[in-house]
Amino acid sequence: MTNTIADVEEADVILVTGSNTTENHPVISSFVKRAASLKDTKLILVDPRRIKLAEHADMWLRPNLGTDVAWINGLLHVILKEGLYDRDFVENRTQGFEALQEMIEKFTPDYVSEITGIPSRQIIEAARLYAGAENGAILYCMGITQHISGTDNVKSLANLAMVSGNLGRPGTGVNPLRGQNNVQGACDMGGLPNVFTGYQKVTDADTVGKMESAWNTTGLSDKAGLPVTEMIPRAHSGEIKALYVIGENPLVSDPDLNHAEESFSHLDFLVVQDIFMTETAQKADVVLPTTCFAERDGTFTNTERRVQRVRKAVHPPGAAREDWRIIAEISRRMGYPMDYKNASEIFDELASVTPSYAGLSYARIEREGLHWPCPKPEHPGTPILHAQAFPIGRGNLHAIDYIPPAEQVNDEYPLYLTTGRVLYQYHTGSMTRRTEGLNERAPESFVEISPADAEKYGLQEGDKIRIASRRGEIMARMTISDKAVDGTVFIPFHYAEAAANRLTNSALDPVSKIPEYKVCAVKLSRAA
């Protein structure tokens, strides 16, 4: 997030898109609901499903799946045509305005309406509402990013914020909501193929030299590695022979699971380190037992870049050990000693090689976490990014054209499928499905369909349904719901026995390599 969570309540207008906030980030949703329901803040919701937040929204725009660039460009079109943009901000803080202007020329409300299904009147009103606000905040989540146009979608939202001057102040910003406790930290720590900690590029010779000297080693590779969505296919082709999987369950969470399973079976050697015998661990040659959050000291970095303490409360079961101890032990046995007494020592080392964390220490975040960048021990942290300038100087406005999703419906696969989570389950369910109460509330998978589609296909509430895509099929119970819109069904991806990812498309965004989980074509039939 460019801004803080609490900031959301300071906004005059909040635009939420591609985020089922009340189920996926319930506590952030409270900030949004308080602002929208108890204060004067206006809430614009753009989402293909009639999610709970729609009840609190002043406007609900319902786009066709995968048409985000089109509606965002539509808003930009109106904002520029009606002179609602922030001239000062555009002139002083951005570049690329002319190219953007040229691109959005064709995105008239009528043209956008054709692509997105959103009435042109609503495009105009939403543009006026967002750009007319003193402070407008954008919140988004995987509904924006999990598309082949995911990067384009995010850049388009950034265009919208910059053109409206909605950055750098409380109640503004472009705010991705991170779906897992330490996504932000895993990225910050260099758990990515192209960067060391703090987004320092592995292809930069000076950085490589700096890390070699800090780590007392030589010959670090300066060639970017493979993202997960390319590693797995290369296991299939035999280029990747050994895989070390720590705290992940790709055999439920990866797209096009049938293909992913085959890929894993081609590996020569698979090590899985986890707290449960997950679907992925079952395929391993060696399984290493580790600790859960309550059994270890450390830090997580939340969605607002706040680095916070994790503390040991109970002892782990049996021989289970902290992840870092296991990694250090393997490393030592491979001839590279990693001698740390505790997590705090590791934190001090990572802070010393990471400029944005350099001012942080356990002592400083003992009571309350701090937001990076925090370059010096006396620095107060940075709750709001881009207040005076962007790190790159001027912010780039990107001229982006609309491209349709990779897969379209046809006569054989006439319905769109979109996937996501439900309130009571979490990701691949390895924790929540072993927690009785949560399971009682959400025991099994379902396919959510609109009343009109249910009638059209002759399906009843509770029917056992076979759902098939070009890649696989699963069975789930039918739920007829007003949340669903005609032509699109929804299936949660938590349930391994009815894994939605057997159906999903592994087509990738060319830049971020994120799969298009949010759109594929399926057909339904009543199971025999």
Place this chain on the structure above:
Amino acid sequence: MTENQVTINGNPFPVQPDDTILDVARRNSIDIPTLCYLKGATPTGACRICVVEVENARNLLPACSTPAQAGMVIHTESPAVVTSRKMSIELLLASGNHNCAVRGSDETGSFTDFQLGVQAQDHSDRLCPAWGDCTLQDLAYRYQVSGEAFPATEVKYPLESVNPFIVRDFSRCILCGRCVQACNEVQVNNAINFGYRGKNSKIVAAGDRPLKDSDCVFCGECVQACPTGALMEKDARYRWRPWEAEKIRTTCSYCGVGCQLDLHVKDNTVFKVTGAEEIAPNYGSLCVKGRFGYKFINSPERLSSPMIKENGEFRKADWNEALDLVARRFAENRDSHGPDSMGVLTSARIANEDNYLAQKFTRAVLGTNNIDHCARL
């Protein structure tokens, strides 16, 4: 005295715009007891525990909802205030099964009779499960009030426990409204409200249905806000005493909000989770997963030993054997097929320290940049 000051118990204090009397007192560490007041919600003044005496005012005024006006002379523990508070507490104690032993005998019979009556209703022969963790009990102790001043009122509504998380014990509800405010003004889930009228008043979920059949999403904000034993975590009820448990502050391990919470631990087991009220980012709020989704920690299915697969079957191994095998196979693979034939999936679930070492290991030991995690998935 300057214009923008009030006097509390003889001392002057500055007043800021929109201050209530309670705001000024709290800022200056003057203890005015409250019961129904919920930070962040609209003060109602309903319970009258926070009343104070303001000179030249006709009545005692609730500190939580009375604006602090310059020149006010306020007494927070005057005889009139104490008398009023005692009366309020006596009435509340008489309004249900407050069998925490502050109640003596009354004209309806002995404590034993009272307790037997409670037992018939809450199916427990023990004292109130909130004993020692109850604002009403604390107030009764502070003002040395026992429950026999008024006859006990009849308990109208049975206990509700037909959901996995929350027990609603209407016999211990004092209708303070904190849960209603927590639900409607803090979480804005709008699942519960006041229902019926007068002596039939009850906190109801839509249409007076059980929580499980209502709009309730089991965030538990109401449980944390409840000052008595009316709303309790099912798992902690009769199993957890505040002084027996250790409270450990940590960060929630579910979504990316990073809620700060306290794990309440007894016998190496987490029994209860509460939100940290005074700090960002969540200021006490949690969701159902953060508050009630902790049982996986003690699941019998937790992995507790390294495992090595032989002929398609896992067998237990000790750490030395497992780690030696992993190190040997990684080294062989690296040396015979090259570093880029290997990959590491680190995790958005584990800590920064683990991720840091995972990428250091991948780069410095395996010699490849093939490391990623499930941020995209």
